[in-house]
Amino acid sequence: MSVNIFQKVYKVPLEEIMPKFKTNPEKSYAVITDTLEGPKIVNFCSEDYTVIPNKEIFDPLNLALKKGYKGIEPSFTSYKDAVFSIAFNFTEKGQAMSKGDVIYPRMTIRNSYNGRIKYSIVWGIFRLICSNGMSVPVKGTTSKTLVLMHTPGAGDGIALEKTLENLEVFIKEFKDLVEPYELLKESTVGDIQYRIEEVVEATGFPARQTDMAIEQAKKEMAQLKQNANDWIVYNALNYQLNHNPEIAMLEHKKQALDNTVLQYLMAH
Numbered sequence: 001m002s003v004n005i006f007q008k009v010y011k012v013p014l015e016e017i018m019p020k021f022k023t024n025p026e027k028s029y030a031v032i033t034d035t036l037e038g039p040k041i042v043n044f045c046s047e048d049y050t051v052i053p054n055k056e057i058f059d060p061l062n063l064a065l066k067k068g069y070k071g072i073e074p075s076f077t078s079y080k081d082a083v084f085s086i087a088f089n090f091t092e093k094g095q096a097m098s099k100g101d102v103i104y105p106r107m108t109i110r111n112s113y114n115g116r117i118k119y120s121i122v123w124g125i126f127r128l129i130c131s132n133g134m135s136v137p138v139k140g141t142t143s144k145t146l147v148l149m150h151t152p153g154a155g156d157g158i159a160l161e162k163t164l165e166n167l168e169v170f171i172k173e174f175k176d177l178v179e180p181y182e183l184l185k186e187s188t189v190g191d192i193q194y195r196i197e198e199v200v201e202a203t204g205f206p207a208r209q210t211d212m213a214i215e216q217a218k219k220e221m222a223q224l225k226q227n228a229n230d231w232i233v234y235n236a237l238n239y240q241l242n243h244n245p246e247i248a249m250l251e252h253k254k255q256a257l258d259n260t261v262l263q264y265l266m267a268h
Contacts, residue, residue, distance in 0.1 A: 003076040005054045005084045009033040009113055011045070031113050035081050042082040043114040052119050052151055054084055057109055060152040060160055062088075068164070077251060082114040085251045087133065089126040093171055095178060097185060097231070101224055102128045105174050107167055110252060117252055121146040121163060123170045124255070125178065129223070132235060132242045135259040137180035137266065180266055185231035187265075192217050192228040199233060202268070203260045206247055209240045216240070230265045237261050 011029045014021070031043035031051055045051075058074075065072050071092035077085045086109040094102045106126040111119045122145050125134040152160035170177075189195045193214050200210050217236035221228060238261070240247060241254045249257070 003078045004036070005076050005078050005086070006058070007034045007081070009051055009053050011047075011049070011051060014044070033081050033113055040081055042080070045115065049115075051113055052111055054086065054111055056151040056153045057111060057119070058086055061109070061163065064152070064160060064164060065167075079250055080114075083112045083116050083250055085110050087126075090171065091128075093174060094128070095175060097181060098224060098226065100129065103134075103178060103181070104128065105171050106133060107170075108133070108251075116250070119148050119151075121148065121166070122255070123166070127235065127238075129220075130235065130239050130242075132238050133255075134235075134238055135255060135262050136177055137184075137262055181231060184234055184265055185229050187230040189228040189230060189233060192221070192233065195228070195230070195233050196236060199237065199261060199264055203257070203264050205237060205257065205261060206240075209244055209247060212244060213237050213240055234262060234265050 010032055012032055014023050014028055014030055017030060026046045027044040029045050029047055029049065030041045031045055031049075032039050032041055034040075062072075062074065065088060069090055069092065071090065073089040073091055075087045075089070077087075088107045090105045090107075094104045096102050104126045106124045108122045108124055109120075110117050110122065123136055125136060126132070127134060146163065146166050148159050148162070150159040152163060196213050196217060197210060199205065200207055200213070213236040216239045217228070217232050220226075220232050220235060224232075226232065238258055241249075241258050247254070
Protein backbone atom coordinates (compact mmCIF):
# COMPACT_ATOMS: atom_id res chain seq x y z
CA MET A 1 0.00 0.00 0.00
CA SER A 2 1.49 3.30 -1.07
CA VAL A 3 -1.04 5.28 0.99
CA ASN A 4 -1.15 4.90 4.76
CA ILE A 5 -4.74 5.15 5.95
CA PHE A 6 -4.47 2.86 8.96
CA GLN A 7 -2.55 5.15 11.29
CA LYS A 8 -3.79 5.38 14.87
CA VAL A 9 -6.53 7.97 15.52
CA TYR A 10 -7.87 9.15 18.88
CA LYS A 11 -9.61 11.98 20.73
CA VAL A 12 -7.88 14.07 23.39
CA PRO A 13 -9.47 16.73 25.64
CA LEU A 14 -8.18 20.13 24.59
CA GLU A 15 -7.55 21.04 28.21
CA GLU A 16 -4.76 18.44 28.18
CA ILE A 17 -3.14 20.10 25.17
CA MET A 18 -3.86 23.72 26.06
CA PRO A 19 -4.49 23.82 29.83
CA LYS A 20 -4.57 27.62 29.96
CA PHE A 21 -7.48 27.91 27.50
CA LYS A 22 -11.22 27.45 27.89
CA THR A 23 -13.30 25.88 25.10
CA ASN A 24 -16.91 25.62 24.06
CA PRO A 25 -18.43 22.14 24.60
CA GLU A 26 -18.79 21.44 20.87
CA LYS A 27 -15.05 22.02 20.36
CA SER A 28 -13.66 20.62 23.59
CA TYR A 29 -11.76 17.69 22.05
CA ALA A 30 -9.06 17.34 19.41
CA VAL A 31 -9.00 14.46 16.94
CA ILE A 32 -5.39 13.39 16.50
CA THR A 33 -3.86 10.94 14.06
CA ASP A 34 -0.31 9.59 14.13
CA THR A 35 1.41 10.39 10.85
CA LEU A 36 4.96 9.64 9.70
CA GLU A 37 5.83 13.23 10.64
CA GLY A 38 4.34 12.85 14.12
CA PRO A 39 0.93 13.46 15.78
CA LYS A 40 -1.38 15.73 13.78
CA ILE A 41 -4.60 17.45 14.84
CA VAL A 42 -7.16 16.95 12.06
CA ASN A 43 -10.38 18.05 13.78
CA PHE A 44 -11.95 19.68 16.82
CA CYS A 45 -15.13 18.13 18.18
CA SER A 46 -17.36 17.46 21.18
CA GLU A 47 -17.01 14.64 23.68
CA ASP A 48 -19.84 12.77 21.96
CA TYR A 49 -18.29 12.89 18.48
CA THR A 50 -17.54 9.39 17.17
CA VAL A 51 -14.31 8.77 15.26
CA ILE A 52 -14.37 5.58 13.18
CA PRO A 53 -10.84 4.25 12.52
CA ASN A 54 -10.31 3.03 8.96
CA LYS A 55 -8.94 -0.27 10.23
CA GLU A 56 -12.25 -1.06 11.95
CA ILE A 57 -13.96 -0.67 8.57
CA PHE A 58 -11.44 -2.38 6.30
CA ASP A 59 -10.38 -5.51 8.21
CA PRO A 60 -13.76 -7.23 8.76
CA LEU A 61 -15.08 -6.12 5.37
CA ASN A 62 -11.99 -7.31 3.51
CA LEU A 63 -12.15 -10.67 5.30
CA ALA A 64 -15.83 -11.16 4.44
CA LEU A 65 -15.34 -10.17 0.79
CA LYS A 66 -12.45 -12.60 0.33
CA LYS A 67 -14.72 -15.42 1.51
CA GLY A 68 -17.44 -14.60 -1.00
CA TYR A 69 -15.64 -13.18 -4.05
CA LYS A 70 -12.54 -13.81 -6.12
CA GLY A 71 -10.32 -11.30 -7.86
CA ILE A 72 -10.85 -8.45 -5.39
CA GLU A 73 -8.43 -5.54 -5.72
CA PRO A 74 -8.47 -2.89 -2.95
CA SER A 75 -7.01 0.59 -3.40
CA PHE A 76 -6.74 3.57 -1.06
CA THR A 77 -6.72 7.37 -1.16
CA SER A 78 -6.02 9.87 1.60
CA TYR A 79 -6.49 13.64 1.73
CA LYS A 80 -4.58 15.56 4.39
CA ASP A 81 -4.64 12.52 6.71
CA ALA A 82 -8.31 13.24 7.36
CA VAL A 83 -10.50 12.19 4.41
CA PHE A 84 -10.24 8.68 3.01
CA SER A 85 -11.64 6.26 0.47
CA ILE A 86 -11.18 2.50 0.22
CA ALA A 87 -12.18 1.01 -3.12
CA PHE A 88 -12.75 -2.66 -3.94
CA ASN A 89 -12.78 -3.66 -7.64
CA PHE A 90 -14.54 -6.95 -8.38
CA THR A 91 -12.47 -8.08 -11.33
CA GLU A 92 -14.16 -11.45 -11.80
CA LYS A 93 -17.44 -9.66 -12.59
CA GLY A 94 -16.19 -7.72 -15.62
CA GLN A 95 -18.20 -6.74 -18.66
CA ALA A 96 -16.61 -5.93 -22.01
CA MET A 97 -17.68 -2.72 -23.73
CA SER A 98 -15.52 -3.67 -26.70
CA LYS A 99 -12.30 -5.56 -27.34
CA GLY A 100 -9.77 -4.40 -24.77
CA ASP A 101 -12.28 -2.20 -22.92
CA VAL A 102 -13.63 -3.88 -19.77
CA ILE A 103 -15.54 -2.40 -16.83
CA TYR A 104 -16.02 -3.87 -13.35
CA PRO A 105 -18.25 -3.27 -10.34
CA ARG A 106 -16.59 -1.12 -7.69
CA MET A 107 -17.48 -0.55 -4.05
CA THR A 108 -15.96 2.53 -2.42
CA ILE A 109 -16.00 3.17 1.32
CA ARG A 110 -15.75 6.79 2.39
CA ASN A 111 -14.67 7.91 5.82
CA SER A 112 -13.24 11.02 7.46
CA TYR A 113 -11.61 12.02 10.70
CA ASN A 114 -12.52 15.70 10.27
CA GLY A 115 -16.28 15.38 9.75
CA ARG A 116 -16.14 16.52 6.12
CA ILE A 117 -17.95 13.39 4.86
CA LYS A 118 -20.08 10.74 6.53
CA TYR A 119 -19.03 7.12 6.74
CA SER A 120 -20.74 5.62 3.70
CA ILE A 121 -20.45 3.16 0.84
CA VAL A 122 -20.82 4.17 -2.80
CA TRP A 123 -21.42 1.73 -5.64
CA GLY A 124 -19.58 2.61 -8.82
CA ILE A 125 -17.61 1.29 -11.78
CA PHE A 126 -13.94 0.70 -12.56
CA ARG A 127 -12.61 0.80 -16.13
CA LEU A 128 -9.55 -1.36 -16.65
CA ILE A 129 -8.06 0.33 -19.73
CA CYS A 130 -7.21 3.53 -17.87
CA SER A 131 -7.85 2.76 -14.19
CA ASN A 132 -10.83 5.11 -14.15
CA GLY A 133 -13.45 5.14 -11.42
CA MET A 134 -16.85 6.08 -12.81
CA SER A 135 -20.39 6.82 -11.69
CA VAL A 136 -23.23 4.36 -12.11
CA PRO A 137 -25.29 5.74 -15.02
CA VAL A 138 -28.57 6.06 -13.12
CA LYS A 139 -30.40 9.36 -13.56
CA GLY A 140 -30.87 11.67 -10.62
CA THR A 141 -28.14 10.26 -8.38
CA THR A 142 -24.38 10.55 -8.00
CA SER A 143 -24.52 6.76 -7.77
CA LYS A 144 -26.10 4.49 -5.20
CA THR A 145 -24.94 5.41 -1.71
CA LEU A 146 -25.38 3.57 1.58
CA VAL A 147 -24.84 5.77 4.65
CA LEU A 148 -23.86 3.75 7.73
CA MET A 149 -23.80 4.55 11.42
CA HIS A 150 -21.68 1.60 12.62
CA THR A 151 -18.59 -0.14 11.32
CA PRO A 152 -18.58 -3.67 9.83
CA GLY A 153 -16.65 -4.69 12.93
CA ALA A 154 -19.45 -3.65 15.30
CA GLY A 155 -20.57 -6.39 17.67
CA ASP A 156 -24.09 -6.70 16.26
CA GLY A 157 -22.78 -7.34 12.72
CA ILE A 158 -25.64 -5.35 11.19
CA ALA A 159 -23.43 -2.98 9.19
CA LEU A 160 -21.44 -5.81 7.65
CA GLU A 161 -24.58 -7.79 6.82
CA LYS A 162 -26.24 -4.73 5.26
CA THR A 163 -23.15 -3.97 3.21
CA LEU A 164 -22.88 -7.50 1.83
CA GLU A 165 -26.61 -7.60 1.01
CA ASN A 166 -26.40 -4.34 -0.94
CA LEU A 167 -23.24 -5.51 -2.70
CA GLU A 168 -24.92 -8.73 -3.83
CA VAL A 169 -27.85 -6.79 -5.30
CA PHE A 170 -25.52 -4.32 -7.02
CA ILE A 171 -23.47 -7.04 -8.68
CA LYS A 172 -26.61 -8.89 -9.81
CA GLU A 173 -27.97 -5.68 -11.36
CA PHE A 174 -24.61 -4.56 -12.77
CA LYS A 175 -25.23 -5.63 -16.36
CA ASP A 176 -28.55 -3.78 -16.51
CA LEU A 177 -27.22 -0.73 -14.69
CA VAL A 178 -24.50 -0.10 -17.26
CA GLU A 179 -26.71 -0.42 -20.34
CA PRO A 180 -26.74 3.41 -20.75
CA TYR A 181 -23.00 3.19 -21.41
CA GLU A 182 -23.82 1.21 -24.54
CA LEU A 183 -26.02 4.10 -25.67
CA LEU A 184 -23.13 6.52 -25.15
CA LYS A 185 -20.96 4.28 -27.28
CA GLU A 186 -23.58 4.30 -30.03
CA SER A 187 -23.88 8.11 -29.90
CA THR A 188 -21.41 9.15 -32.58
CA VAL A 189 -19.61 12.48 -32.46
CA GLY A 190 -18.68 14.47 -35.54
CA ASP A 191 -16.05 16.72 -33.95
CA ILE A 192 -14.49 15.34 -30.77
CA GLN A 193 -12.90 18.68 -29.84
CA TYR A 194 -16.17 20.61 -30.21
CA ARG A 195 -18.10 17.99 -28.21
CA ILE A 196 -15.65 18.05 -25.31
CA GLU A 197 -15.63 21.85 -25.27
CA GLU A 198 -19.45 21.81 -25.21
CA VAL A 199 -19.58 19.41 -22.25
CA VAL A 200 -16.93 21.37 -20.34
CA GLU A 201 -18.87 24.61 -20.74
CA ALA A 202 -22.23 23.05 -19.85
CA THR A 203 -21.09 21.17 -16.74
CA GLY A 204 -18.56 23.47 -15.11
CA PHE A 205 -15.73 21.01 -15.70
CA PRO A 206 -12.30 22.69 -15.15
CA ALA A 207 -11.81 24.48 -18.46
CA ARG A 208 -8.01 24.45 -18.17
CA GLN A 209 -8.08 20.67 -18.61
CA THR A 210 -9.97 20.76 -21.93
CA ASP A 211 -6.88 20.24 -24.09
CA MET A 212 -5.75 17.31 -21.91
CA ALA A 213 -9.17 15.70 -22.29
CA ILE A 214 -9.10 16.14 -26.07
CA GLU A 215 -5.65 14.57 -26.19
CA GLN A 216 -6.85 11.63 -24.08
CA ALA A 217 -9.89 11.13 -26.32
CA LYS A 218 -7.74 10.94 -29.44
CA LYS A 219 -5.40 8.51 -27.69
CA GLU A 220 -8.29 6.19 -26.79
CA MET A 221 -9.77 6.36 -30.28
CA ALA A 222 -6.45 5.15 -31.68
CA GLN A 223 -5.93 2.56 -28.95
CA LEU A 224 -9.44 1.05 -29.27
CA LYS A 225 -9.66 1.67 -33.03
CA GLN A 226 -12.99 3.45 -32.61
CA ASN A 227 -14.57 6.49 -34.16
CA ALA A 228 -15.49 9.41 -31.91
CA ASN A 229 -18.48 8.77 -29.65
CA ASP A 230 -19.84 9.96 -26.30
CA TRP A 231 -18.35 6.97 -24.47
CA ILE A 232 -14.92 8.21 -25.54
CA VAL A 233 -15.85 11.78 -24.56
CA TYR A 234 -17.05 10.73 -21.12
CA ASN A 235 -13.94 8.69 -20.39
CA ALA A 236 -11.60 11.40 -21.62
CA LEU A 237 -13.07 13.82 -19.07
CA ASN A 238 -13.34 11.15 -16.40
CA TYR A 239 -9.65 10.33 -16.91
CA GLN A 240 -8.74 13.87 -15.86
CA LEU A 241 -10.74 13.54 -12.64
CA ASN A 242 -8.98 10.27 -11.81
CA HIS A 243 -5.42 11.04 -12.86
CA ASN A 244 -4.81 14.76 -13.43
CA PRO A 245 -3.02 16.19 -10.34
CA GLU A 246 -4.03 19.73 -11.33
CA ILE A 247 -7.66 18.97 -10.43
CA ALA A 248 -7.53 19.51 -6.67
CA MET A 249 -10.91 18.23 -5.45
CA LEU A 250 -11.98 15.87 -2.72
CA GLU A 251 -13.04 12.46 -4.02
CA HIS A 252 -16.75 12.97 -3.39
CA LYS A 253 -16.69 16.28 -5.25
CA LYS A 254 -14.92 14.64 -8.19
CA GLN A 255 -17.60 11.97 -8.25
CA ALA A 256 -20.38 14.57 -8.18
CA LEU A 257 -18.80 16.36 -11.17
CA ASP A 258 -18.28 13.06 -12.95
CA ASN A 259 -21.97 12.30 -12.53
CA THR A 260 -22.90 15.76 -13.86
CA VAL A 261 -20.86 15.07 -17.00
CA LEU A 262 -22.42 11.65 -17.39
CA GLN A 263 -25.97 12.91 -16.98
CA TYR A 264 -25.37 15.71 -19.50
CA LEU A 265 -24.07 13.28 -22.12
CA MET A 266 -27.00 10.96 -21.55
CA ALA A 267 -29.50 13.81 -21.98
CA HIS A 268 -27.88 15.72 -24.85
